[in-house]
Amino acid sequence: MAKLLYITAHPHDETQSFSMAAGTAFIETYKEVNPNDEVVHIDLYKENIPELDTDVFSGWGKLRSGSGFEELSAEEKAKVGRLNELSEQFMSGDKYVFVTPLWNFSFPPVMKAYIDSVAVAGKTFKYTEQGPVGLLTDKKALHIQARGGVYSEGPAAEVEMGHRYLSIIMNFFGVPSFDGLFIEGHNAMPDKAQEIKENGIARAKDLAHTF
Numbered sequence: 001m002a003k004l005l006y007i008t009a010h011p012h013d014e015t016q017s018f019s020m021a022a023g024t025a026f027i028e029t030y031k032e033v034n035p036n037d038e039v040v041h042i043d044l045y046k047e048n049i050p051e052l053d054t055d056v057f058s059g060w061g062k063l064r065s066g067s068g069f070e071e072l073s074a075e076e077k078a079k080v081g082r083l084n085e086l087s088e089q090f091m092s093g094d095k096y097v098f099v100t101p102l103w104n105f106s107f108p109p110v111m112k113a114y115i116d117s118v119a120v121a122g123k124t125f126k127y128t129e130q131g132p133v134g135l136l137t138d139k140k141a142l143h144i145q146a147r148g149g150v151y152s153e154g155p156a157a158e159v160e161m162g163h164r165y166l167s168i169i170m171n172f173f174g175v176p177s178f179d180g181l182f183i184e185g186h187n188a189m190p191d192k193a194q195e196i197k198e199n200g201i202a203r204a205k206d207l208a209h210t211f
Contacts, residue, residue: 003038004030005093009100009111011045018183018197019146022204023099026144026181029208040093044110049086050079052116083117090118095211096141096175100162102151107162115169124173134174141170141178142211144204148187181207 006027010017014024031039050056059076063069072080090096100107118124125134143166151160163180170178183200186193 001036001038002034002094003040003092004034004095004097005090006039006041006097007044007099007114008041009044009098009108009114011108017101017146018186018200019099019101019144021197022146022181022183022200023097023144025201026097026142026204026208026211029205030211033209040089042089042114044108044114047086047114048082049110049113049117050082051113053079055079056083083120086114086117087120087123091123091136094139096139097211098141098143098166100143100145102145102147102160102162105159105161106165107145111162115166119169119172132172134172136173136175139173139175139177140211141166141175142181142207143167143178144181145183146186146200147182147184150185150188152182152184179207 006023008020008023010020012020014020027039027041030037055073055075056079059072059080062072062076063080069077069081098111100111106112121127124136125132127133143163145163147160149156151157163182167178167180181200181204183196186196189196
């Protein structure tokens with residue numbers, strides 16, 4: 001039995017979002033194909049995702065200097081403790097499915113905050129004399145992303161930073177398999193929006209059979 005973390009970063013559900021529509025189709029099909037797998041939905045818009053702020057760095061500094069967790073302030077305990085929960089949960093997953101829109105060439109800020117919470121030395125990667133080495137070498141990941149314009153080719157492909165960032169991070173973590181499923185062009189071609197959406201959903205269902 002595998003554990004899949006379904007990580008969504010969208011304020012809308014599948015009735016309003018093309019990426020969420022494809023994500024929902026993927027996860028429902030995945031559950032049908034893999035009934036014994038555990039699927040955990042992490043809705044980043046509903047989760048407590050602490051930002052890396054003064055309290056966090058202060059708390060980490062105290063722990064590194066030898067202080068016990070009980071010696072941290074209430075704010076430090078809450079934030080450092082929550083970040084540890086998120087990183088431990090991430091490490092427990094065998095497969096990751098990220099669902100985001102393309103906003104301003106990237107993804108919603110809450111996704112960056114989440115990645116910051118799980119990019120922890122000694123957990124998802126480690127430092128060596130030869131440089132950093134990823135520790136998640138037995139995982140696989142998928143990014144489902146809706147793009148109102150077309151960013152898979154031409155000059156626009158150079159400014160898309162959401163999928164590219166996740167690709168770099170997954171490689172940094174040592175994840176050997178990272179794929180992307182893109183639903184794009186529906187805002188640029190509104191007359192084809194429904195066709196684009198249905199095609200994305202169909203591709204998501206197909207991919208769920210082999211993920």
